[in-house]
Amino acid sequence: MRGVLKYTAVAGVLLAFPAWTNAADIEKGKARFATLCATCHGASGAGDGPVAAAMPADQKPADLAKGEMKFAVDQVKFAELLKKGGAAVGLSPMMPPQAGLSEADVGDLYAFVQSLHGK
Ligand code: HEC
Numbered sequence: 001m002r003g004v005l006k007y008t009a010v011a012g013v014l015l016a017f018p019a020w021t022n023a024a025d026i027e028k029g030k031a032r033f034a035t036l037c038a039t040c041h042g043a044s045g046a047g048d049g050p051v052a053a054a055m056p057a058d059q060k061p062a063d064l065a066k067g068e069m070k071f072a073v074d075q076v077k078f079a080e081l082l083k084k085g086g087a088a089v090g091l092s093p094m095m096p097p098q099a100g101l102s103e104a105d106v107g108d109l110y111a112f113v114q115s116l117h118g119k
Contacts, residue, residue: 029112032105036098045116059092067117078113079106 034043040055042048045064052060062068071089072078083106086095101109 024107024111026108026111026115029108029110029115032109033112037109040094045113055092055094059094061092061095064113065116067119075107075110078110079103082106082109 033041033045037045038049039051040047040049041061041064042052047061047063049061055061062070069077071091072081077089081089081091081095082098082101085093085097087093088097
């Protein structure tokens with residue numbers, strides 16, 4: 001009986017705090033963003049990375065801090081965009097696929113991008 005109570009208590013805590021079991025890390029996301037995304041998006045996501053300057057005006061990365069996503073409106077869509085790239089989801093082909101990212105990487109990147117517009 002004691003064992004069951006203990007188990008129930010632990011399960012209850014895990015259910016109450018799902019973030020504990022799968023916490024996205026904004027700082028890790030920021031570091032990943034700096035290496036994988038900032039060349040185009042700029043370190044703060046404003047769309048002012050050095051590579052963006054050479055892109056056609058209608059295909060440049062938007063300011064992510066505005067939080068106006070055309071496609072990546074939630075984490076599922078965000079993951080799809082990162083894995084398949086812009087062209088596959090009807091966005092600019094300048095947004096490259098990053099097929100090798102783990103779920104944890106995607107979660108951290110999503111948390112960082114959300115934090116840019118205060119979420
Ligand atoms: C080679 C340049 C380049 C790199 C590298 C790049 N992006 Fe992009 N990204 C773009 C461009 C260009 C767009 C604009 C696409 C459009 O609006 O059609 C874009 C759009 C986006 C959007 C907005 C999508 C929407 O729904 O409006 C997000 C979010 C995004 N990128 C995240 C990332 C993340 C995270 C990384 C790094 C893992 C990354 N990008 C790497 C060029 C790049």
